[in-house]
Amino acid sequence: xxxxRFSLLARFAMTISVLGCTTxxxxxxxxxPTMRNAATRPTARRGPISSSPRDKLPFTNVSMTNLNPAxxxxxxxxxxTAATGDPDHRGWAAILVDYFDTTKINLANxxxxxARFNSYQATKWPQVMNAVKPGDYVVIEFGHNSGPLxxxxxxxxxxxxxxxxxxxxxxxxxxxxxxxxxVRAKQGIPIVSTLTLRNYWKDGKVERLKxxxxxxxxxxxxxxxxxxxxxxxxxxxxxxxxxxxxxxxxDAVAKFFAGTEYLHTDTDGAIVNCEAFIAGLKxxxxxxLVNDLNEKGKAIEAYKK
Numbered sequence: 102x103x104x105x106r107f108s109l110l111a112r113f114a115m116t117i118s119v120l121g122c123t124t125x126x127x128x129x130x131x132x133x134p135t136m137r138n139a140a141t142r143p144t145a146r147r148g149p150i151s152s153s154p155r156d157k158l159p160f161t162n163v164s165m166t167n168l169n170p171a172x173x174x175x176x177x178x179x180x181x182t183a184a185t186g187d188p189d190h191r192g193w194a195a196i197l198v199d200y201f202d203t204t205k206i207n208l209a210n211x212x213x214x215x216a217r218f219n220s221y222q223a224t225k226w227p228q229v230m231n232a233v234k235p236g237d238y239v240v241i242e243f244g245h246n247s248g249p250l251x252x253x254x255x256x257x258x259x260x261x262x263x264x265x266x267x268x269x270x271x272x273x274x275x276x277x278x279x280x281x282x283x284v285r286a287k288q289g290i291p292i293v294s295t296l297t298l299r300n301y302w303k304d305g306k307v308e309r310l311k312x313x314x315x316x317x318x319x320x321x322x323x324x325x326x327x328x329x330x331x332x333x334x335x336x337x338x339x340x341x342x343x344x345x346x347x348x349x350x351x352d353a354v355a356k357f358f359a360g361t362e363y364l365h366t367d368t369d370g371a372i373v374n375c376e377a378f379i380a381g382l383k384x385x386x387x388x389x390l391v392n393d394l395n396e397k398g399k400a401i402e403a404y405k406k
Contacts, residue, residue, distance in 0.1 A: 150188050150359070153368035160185050160195040161210040165232040174207035175390065176229055178221065178280075179242040181365060182297045182374075183212030190365035193297060193374035194240075200379050200398030206390070217248035218276035219268075226280070235288035238390060241280050242294035242338065244311070244320030245364065249273045251317040253326055273313075273320055277327045293328040294381075295321035295339040297374050298346060300355065300363045307346040307354070309339055334388075336381035341404050342374055380404040 161177075163185060168174050177183050177194040184192040194210040201208060209232070213225050221243065233239060250256055253274020259267045271279075277293065284291040301308040310319035321339045328335040346354045357370025366374060383391055383403035391399075 153188065153372075155196070155368050155372065156188050159198065161198040161208050163210050165209050165211070165228060168207040168209065168232065170234070172205065172207050173393075174209055174232070174234070174237045175201070175393075176209045176211055176233065176237065176239045177242070178226070178229060178239060179212040179294075180216040180245050181212065181214035182245055183210065183242060184214050185210065185212075186214070186365065189359040189362065189367050191368040191371035192365075193371045193378060196368075196371050196375035197378075199372075200375070200395060200401070201393055202395040206393040215246060216243065217246040218243050218273065218280070219248050219270060220246075222276065222279070226283070230283055230287060233284065233287040233289045237287075237289040238292055239280075239284045239289055240292045240294050240336070241277065241284075242296065243276070244273065244296050244313075244324065247313060249276055251314050251323075253277075253323050253330075273323045274327045277324060278331060281327070281331050281333050290334065292334045292336060292382075293324050294336040294378065295324050297366075298339060298342045300358045302351045305347075305351065307343055307351075309343045334385055336378055336385070337404075338374070338378055338381060340406075341377040341381050344404075345373060345377055376401055377404075 175197075177197070179192075179194070181190065182192050183194040185195040186192050192210070192212050194212055197208055197210065209229075211225055211229055213221060216225070229239065248270070250258055250270055250272040252272045254272050255275060256272055258270045260270045261267050281291045281293070296311060298307055298309065299311065310321060312319045321337075325335065325337070327333075354370075357366040357373070359367060379394070379398055379401045381404050382388055383401065384405070
C-alpha cells in the first residue's frame with residue numbers, strides 16, 4: 102500500500118544531563134528483554150530526550166472514573182508500547198486523542214508498562230471489565246513481554262511464585278480467547294491488535310514477526326489466528342507499521358528510537374504508530390468507530406494490502 106509520507110520535525114542530538122540519564126535509566130529498567138542476537142541490535146542513534154512539539158499537548162485520558170456514561174468508550178489494553186510513558190518511550194495510544202471527537206466517544210488508555218497477559222489479567226483487567234458497558238470497544242494488544250506459554254493451545258504450566266505459591270500459566274492464545282470472551286460477556290466489542298514493531302532490520306526490511314521462542318511462531322501470528330477463530334475484529338498493527346517503516350527506510354525510522362532503544366519509540370514515532378492503528382480501524386468493513394473520528398482522523402487513509 103502507498104502511504105502519504107509522514108512529515109516530521111528533524112531532530113538533533115542533545116547533551117545528556119544527570120537528570121536525563123536517571124530518567125532514561127529508570128524507564129529502560131522496565132524495557133522488555135530481547136531474544137535477538139546482540140549483533141542485530143541497532144547501533145546508538147541520537148541521544149535522549151525527544152523534543153517533539155506534540156509533548157506540550159494533553160495525551161489520551163487514562164482514567165476510568167471520568168467517563169461520560171452517555172457515550173461509548175474505546176478502551177486500550179496493552180503494555181508500555183501503548184501507555185503514555187515519557188518523551189523517549191511514548192506509547193501509540195497516548196496520541197489517540199488527536200484523532201477522535203471526544204464529544205462522541207470516551208477514550209481510556211489502560212496500557213501498563215511491563216504488562217503481559219497473565220499479569221494484566223491479575224491486576225488491571227478486572228478494573229477495565231468493571232468499567233465496560235454494552236457497546237464499548239476494547240482493544241487487546243499484548244505480546245512484547247514474555248510470560249504466557251507460546252502458541253494458542255490449551256497447554257498449562259505451574260509456575261512457582263513468592264512464598265512457594267504456584268500459579269497456572271496458559272498460552273498466549275488461551276489468554277486472548279479469555280479476554281475476548283470477557284469483553285463479549287459485558288456486551289462489548291473486542292478488537293484484537295497485533296504488536297508494534299522493534300527497530301530490527303534485515304536486508305533493508307524491518308522485522309515483522311517477533312518470536313517469543315525461536316522456531317515456535319510469533320505473538321502477532323497467534324493473535325491473528327485467534328481473532329480468526331473467534332471471529333473478532335482485527336487491526337493488523339504489525340503489518341501496517343511494517344509497510345510504513347519499509348517505505349520510510351531504516352535511517353529515517355531510526356530517528357524514532359533514542360540511544361540504543363529498539364522497542365519504544367519517541368513521541369514522533371508514536372504518532373506514526375497511532376496513525377497506523379487508525380488506518381487499520383478504517384480498513385475494517387462497517388466499523389462504527391470511523392464515525393467518531395474528528396477531521397484529522399478522517400483524513401487518514403484506510404489501510405489497503
